[in-house]
Amino acid sequence: MSNSPQEPRDRPIVDPATGAVIRTVPDSTPGEVDAAVRRARAAFLDGPWPALTRTQRGRLLLRAADVIEEAAESLYRLETRNNGRPVTETRAQLSRVPEWFRYNAGLLAAQRDAVLPSDGPYLTYQRRAPLGVCGVITPFNHPLLILARSLSAALATGNTVVVKPSELTPLSTLELAGLLHKAGLPEDVVTVVTGGREVGERLTGHPDIAKITLTGGTEAGRAAAVATAARFARVTAELGGKTPIVVFDDVDPEVAAEGAAFAAFVAAGQSCVAGSRFLVQRSAYDRFVAALARRAEAIRIGDPSDARTQLGPMVSAAQRDKVLRMIAVGVEEGARLVAGGGVPDLPEPLSGGFFVRPTVLADASNDMRVAQEEIFGPVAVVVPFEDEADAVAKANDNRYGLGAGVWTRDLARGHRVADRIAAGMVWVNDHHRLEPSLPWGGIKESGTGRDAGAESFDDFTWIKTVVARTAPDDVDWYGADTPGRLN
Known part of the structure; x- marks a missing residue:
């Protein structure tokens, strides 16, 4: 019997390190998605969650952080x-997930309603209210961390949430939902x-x-923006990137290569x-390429569950x-091709x-496809530049604008170049650094809106x-003795 759109379908979830099936997870049917939204809406309109005091909701978020940590x-x-991410990386990343719940619980406790200046005998103030049911769509690469950024903020502000994880990596998200129920969320x-x-x-x-938060490819983000615009719903979309890393010749090429390999x-x-x-100043180019190639060849490839695997x-x-x-x-x-280029020989x-x-890949030019298109794999493309102006021009010559990096010992130049690069996030002498308080997102075809921080x-x-x-x-606008006033 063939599957119709209304029939549940089981999808195999694969271990990417071996190709073996871990388990199967059913694909939700359109009717099941609609039912999930209905339940979330009922929980928002009639359930206890939005009616909780800030203190009560904050305590539950803090409890959720503790349960996740346990x-x-x-x-x-x-x-x-x-x-398939090495367990040392996963441990370092997921150990920070509780921070997002604690941070947004703190924002909730510290939130103040604004009192606005107003002429005449008026008290004018603002109140913030939750949007309603929010959808969070997450990718395969960082399932729980990316979910935590949006989910913790949505919950803190009193919304209910329907989550759709990547069809490739739903397992930790399903586990998290159970942990949140254990923590006491209704x-x-x-x-x-x-x-x-x-x-x-x-x-x-x-x-x-009422709002979609999506992390994924640019075309998925564009489709989400069109769909939500039709009903004036909100959308936050963190999309693709082609992050430029500018390396100046005042940095030891070995040190820069260490940072480059991590990035x-x-x-x-x-x-x-x-x-x-990687945009590398011409005078340091050859030494940097040689150092990065050595670093790449020395990386240990293997079983992600082994702490020695890199x-x-x-x-x-x-x-x-x-x-x-x-x-x-x-x-x-x-x-x-100076390092890599194929699949490893593994047992x-x-x-x-x-x-x-x-x-x-060295000796590339900035107009090559590999320098312009997102590859989403362990491939570093190295392009030479002549001076600061050339570096900035090459960094900005791309349709994406998510992240960027600058490596220099001249901090004034670091600030100056960071200011001129068109990207939502710029790191100087570091990479991938994030905190719950730091707004995360891009410009151009890298998306719109921000995750994390007070902005989210x-x-x-x-x-x-x-x-x-x-x-x-009393106000009697049409009274005989009322002088009238327009504003």
Whole structure:
């Protein structure tokens, strides 16, 4: 019997390190997505969550942080197995997830309503109210961390949430939903729907979704923006990137290569802010390329669950094949392959995994496809530049604007170049640094809006302005003795 759109379909969830199936997860049908939204709406309109005091809601968020922290080890292992990221990286990342819940609980406790200046006998103030049901769509590369950024802010401000994780990596998200229920969050405040693009489109286009927060590709973000615009719903979209890393010649090339290797190869390059485009000053270029190639070749590839492993697999065979195709494109375009460039020779069962060797393509020009398009794999493209003006021009010559990096010992130049680069986030002499208080997002085709920080917290609310007349006399606009007033 063939599957119809209304029939549940089981999707195999694959361990990318071996290619073996971990378990199956049903794809939600359109009707199940609609039902999840209805339950979330009922929980918002009639349930206890929005009616809780700030103190009560804040306590539950703090309790949720504690419960997540207590389950940390099982979450590390589960996410590592599901998306292939080395457990040392996953542990470092997921150990910070509780911080987002605590930070937004703190913002909730500290929130103040503004009192606005107003002429005459009036008290004018603002109140913030939750939007309603919000949808959060997360990617495969950082399932829980990216979810925590939006989910914690949405919950703190009193919304209910329907989450759609990547169809490739839903396991840790499903586990988190259970932990939140254990922490005491009421029924249907957080609901998870699973499946692929059709599920995401159903959620994004649903008339009762007040806001969508999406992390994914640029085309998915564009579709979400169109769908939400039709009903004037809000959208925050963190999309693709082609992060330029500018390396000046006053930095020791070995030191710069250490930072470059981390920027390029952490998470196997499967990060929107991965350092994928290195712009290196001509006078330091050859030494930097040699140092980065040595670093890339020395990275230990292997079982992600082994603490000694430094680089795991691509999330899927399709992603591995895309990365290998782009490496071939770079060589065809004239880039010089100085490290990596293929799949590693690994023993069983890892030979069935989706690994790609960390790769360095040198002598590229900024107009090559490998320097312009997001590869989303462990591929560092190195382009020379002449001076500061040339570096800034090359950094900005791209359709993306998510992240950027600057490496220099001249801090004045570091600030100056950071100011001139068109990107939502710029690191100086570091990379991937994030905090709950730091707004995260891009410009151009890297998206719109911000996750994290007070900006994200506020964007899950709408503002109501209240104007109260405090004068003792009555207003009789049309009275014979009333002089009248327009504003």
